[in-house]
Amino acid sequence: RRKKQLDADELISKICNGNTTALSRAITLVESTASAHQQLAQQILEGCLPHADKSVRIGITGVPGVGKSTFIEALGNHVIKAGKKLAVLAIDPSSSVSHGSILGDKTRMEQLSVNPMAFIRPSAAGDSLGGVARKTREAIMLCEAAGYDVIFIETVGVGQSETAVHAMTDFFLLLKLAGAGDELQGIKRGIMEMADCIVINKADGENINAAKHAKNAFAKALHLYPPKVSGWQPKTKLCSALNREGIEEIWKLIESYFEQVKTSGYFEENRKNQNAYWLKSSIENALKDRFYNNPKIQEALQKKLVAINTGQTTPFLAAQFLLELNFAKD
Amino acid sequence: RRKKQLDADELISKICNGNTTALSRAITLVESTASAHQQLAQQILEGCLPHADKSVRIGITGVPGVGKSTFIEALGNHVIKAGKKLAVLAIDPSSSVSHGSILGDKTRMEQLSVNPMAFIRPSAAGDSLGGVARKTREAIMLCEAAGYDVIFIETVGVGQSETAVHAMTDFFLLLKLAGAGDELQGIKRGIMEMADCIVINKADGENINAAKHAKNAFAKALHLYPPKVSGWQPKTKLCSALNREGIEEIWKLIESYFEQVKTSGYFEENRKNQNAYWLKSSIENALKDRFYNNPKIQEALQKKLVAINTGQTTPFLAAQFLLELNFAKD
Numbered sequence: 001r002r003k004k005q006l007d008a009d010e011l012i013s014k015i016c017n018g019n020t021t022a023l024s025r026a027i028t029l030v031e032s033t034a035s036a037h038q039q040l041a042q043q044i045l046e047g048c049l050p051h052a053d054k055s056v057r058i059g060i061t062g063v064p065g066v067g068k069s070t071f072i073e074a075l076g077n078h079v080i081k082a083g084k085k086l087a088v089l090a091i092d093p094s095s096s097v098s099h100g101s102i103l104g105d106k107t108r109m110e111q112l113s114v115n116p117m118a119f120i121r122p123s124a125a126g127d128s129l130g131g132v133a134r135k136t137r138e139a140i141m142l143c144e145a146a147g148y149d150v151i152f153i154e155t156v157g158v159g160q161s162e163t164a165v166h167a168m169t170d171f172f173l174l175l176k177l178a179g180a181g182d183e184l185q186g187i188k189r190g191i192m193e194m195a196d197c198i199v200i201n202k203a204d205g206e207n208i209n210a211a212k213h214a215k216n217a218f219a220k221a222l223h224l225y226p227p228k229v230s231g232w233q234p235k236t237k238l239c240s241a242l243n244r245e246g247i248e249e250i251w252k253l254i255e256s257y258f259e260q261v262k263t264s265g266y267f268e269e270n271r272k273n274q275n276a277y278w279l280k281s282s283i284e285n286a287l288k289d290r291f292y293n294n295p296k297i298q299e300a301l302q303k304k305l306v307a308i309n310t311g312q313t314t315p316f317l318a319a320q321f322l323l324e325l326n327f328a329k330d
Numbered sequence: 331r332r333k334k335q336l337d338a339d340e341l342i343s344k345i346c347n348g349n350t351t352a353l354s355r356a357i358t359l360v361e362s363t364a365s366a367h368q369q370l371a372q373q374i375l376e377g378c379l380p381h382a383d384k385s386v387r388i389g390i391t392g393v394p395g396v397g398k399s400t401f402i403e404a405l406g407n408h409v410i411k412a413g414k415k416l417a418v419l420a421i422d423p424s425s426s427v428s429h430g431s432i433l434g435d436k437t438r439m440e441q442l443s444v445n446p447m448a449f450i451r452p453s454a455a456g457d458s459l460g461g462v463a464r465k466t467r468e469a470i471m472l473c474e475a476a477g478y479d480v481i482f483i484e485t486v487g488v489g490q491s492e493t494a495v496h497a498m499t500d501f502f503l504l505l506k507l508a509g510a511g512d513e514l515q516g517i518k519r520g521i522m523e524m525a526d527c528i529v530i531n532k533a534d535g536e537n538i539n540a541a542k543h544a545k546n547a548f549a550k551a552l553h554l555y556p557p558k559v560s561g562w563q564p565k566t567k568l569c570s571a572l573n574r575e576g577i578e579e580i581w582k583l584i585e586s587y588f589e590q591v592k593t594s595g596y597f598e599e600n601r602k603n604q605n606a607y608w609l610k611s612s613i614e615n616a617l618k619d620r621f622y623n624n625p626k627i628q629e630a631l632q633k634k635l636v637a638i639n640t641g642q643t644t645p646f647l648a649a650q651f652l653l654e655l656n657f658a659k660d
Contacts, residue, residue, distance in 0.1 A: 042647060045644060045647075046643070046644075046647070049641045049642065049643070049644065050641050052641065053641060134646050137644075137645075137646070138644065138646070141644065190520060190523065192554065193520065217550065217554065218554070220547065220550065220551070221550070221551045221554050224522065224547065224548070224551050272639050275635070275638045275639060275645050276635060276638075276645075278645035278646070278649075279631075279634065279635065279638065279645040279648050279649055282645060282646050282649030282650075283621065283649045283652060283653060284614070284617075284618060286649065286653050287614075287617045287618065287621055287653075288614060288617065291613065291617055301609075304609065305605070305606060305609065308605045308606075308609065309602050309605060311379045311380050311382065311383060312379065313376065313379070314375060314376075314379065314467075314468065314471065315467075315605050315606075315608035315609040315612060316464050316467070316468070316608065316612050317372060317375070317376070318609055319608075319609055319612035319613045319616065320612075322613060323613060323616050323617075
């Protein structure tokens with residue numbers, strides 16, 4: 001145990017000095033399912049906590065093919081030129097199946113991956129979104145302790161992963177393509193309402209008019225929504241990540257957002273609400289797991305569902321029965 | 331107990347014969363918090379269940395002032411003229427405070443309220459949405475057993491009540507006003523995505539052009555969303571409930587929806603999913619109540635929130651601590 005504390009202390013001190021090897025190792029421990037690793041990871045996290053919480057966290061999402069890597073490479077290089085240290089993480093619950101459909105290959109971001117001011121970390125694997133979200137939140141804290149000023153959290157938009165990313169970031173950016181059926185194909189329910197900015201990528205060459213048209217359509221749609229709690233009116237922007245066009249303007253927009261929400265107090269308030277959200281959702285997921293993994297419940301639940309669907313009982317009566325069964329003393 | 335069963339049997343038989351006094355009495359029992367009433371209510375529900383589940387359920391929402399009562403009166407009369415029996419229920423969790431901000435006064439719907447083919451029931455009161463939702467779901471079953479073919483569930487759009495109404499209906503209709511800042515003011519997050527039809531009401535007099543413009547804007551916005559699981563492409567319609575204009579067309583649209591989803595099998599599938607949803611949400615709300623009402627937890631939770639916000643622990647570690655505290659044997 002003493003040896004372990006020494007290991008933890010050494011890693012903590014190295015991380016806080018910005019050592020990326022130590023940072024990588026700590027993230028690997030956070031991601032490990034081995035209980036010895038988990039224990040060490042929790043010690044490291046507690047040691048790093050007082051040094052975390054100083055970055056801005058930006059969520060970036062978009063369907064495959066929208067040009068996320070190129071966009072992150074372009075925006076990332078711009079951020080680093082402005083004197084910031086950048087970490088790029090990803091949340092991708094599908095990665096356990098696809099072996100990392102995003103960020104699995106660092107070479108996707110050629111310049112960023114060799115830039116000493118950038119830290120790129122492939123997506124945490126895992127079969128539950130809750131588990132992946134937890135690991136990503138912890139990786140954010142470690143990166144913050146290591147002095148990264150700006151953190152990008154990328155998501156590919158599988159299942160509920162955007163909601164998770166939205167709940168762990170300060171600013172949420174949605175990448176879209178112009179024309180080519182993308183407008184009609186639409187986006188997943190709820191995503192557009194989360195966006196602080198919709199960026200139409202690949203606004204270059206023959207695509208420019210379609211991009212302008214799409215920008216216009218999204219701007220109008222955004223105006224149909226009520227004002228955000230943050231007081232921020234979501235914006236739409238054009239960009240050609242490939243030609244590095246529009247990138248500076250997007251970063252200025254993001255900076256103006258942070259100026260506004262830090263002045264208004266929303267930034268702090270939102271971080272507190274996010275903490276409470278993660279606390280409650282961790283608790284509630286555990287309560288649900290405990291209930292539904294009870295073998296008595298699994299059997300009875302299936303029977304009750306059949307009974308409900310054949311008009312023999314109501315969902316509320318069935319719930320009452322199952323709750324009594326769960327809490328009955330054997 | 332024998333006397334009670336006789337009471338229950340008598341009410342069940344009267345309800346199934348379409349006796350509205352018996353129906354009203356059963357809904358009052360469902361709404362009662364007295365445990366004797368609750369017991370009787372559950373007996374009646376179980377007796378009515380085999381006769382329920384034969385209606386179409388239509389959710390209708392819109393902000394105050396949009397003309398919901400006039401619209402329901404107009405559409406309701408049209409439905410009755412088509413030979414249907416209509417029940418109008420409401421879900422309004424605010425009604426315990428406002429003493430029924432909707433449907434509290436039957437005279438809002440002058441013609442419907444005196445039509446023997448219509449059954450209008452003021453909103454169930456209650457201080458939790460879960461409780462009100464349960465009572466409304468049970469009232470739906472009772473109305474179905476009483477032979478009502480079409481059920482309108484009205485909501486005023488407080489808190490999460492639209493989500494609850496969406497989860498207990500087959501078709502979801504959003505009423506909107508043209509111009510007058512209503513477009514800019516927007517609607518609550520998520521509501522537009524739930525709608526199967528957006529109706530722009532008060533499309534009359536000087537308002538007609540603004541109404542057409544609004545219809546257009548909403549139609550475009552609806553196309554930005556992905557296709558619905560039902561396969562139905564949400565529509566926009568104009569209407570003047572006051573002048574009874576557009577009503578027939580809206581009912582035809584609703585009928586074509588039901589034709590489509592009954593043929594495709596989505597109607598049945600969706601009802602099953604809704605049953606599972608109500609079963610699970612009843613269970614999960616009960617699990618959460620149990621946890622958060624534990625006095626040990628209430629105290630420790632506040633302390634942990636402070637610790638998280640001051641960087642002394644993470645939401646995940648705090649959750650672990652609270653779960654252990656909750657399940658510890660005293």
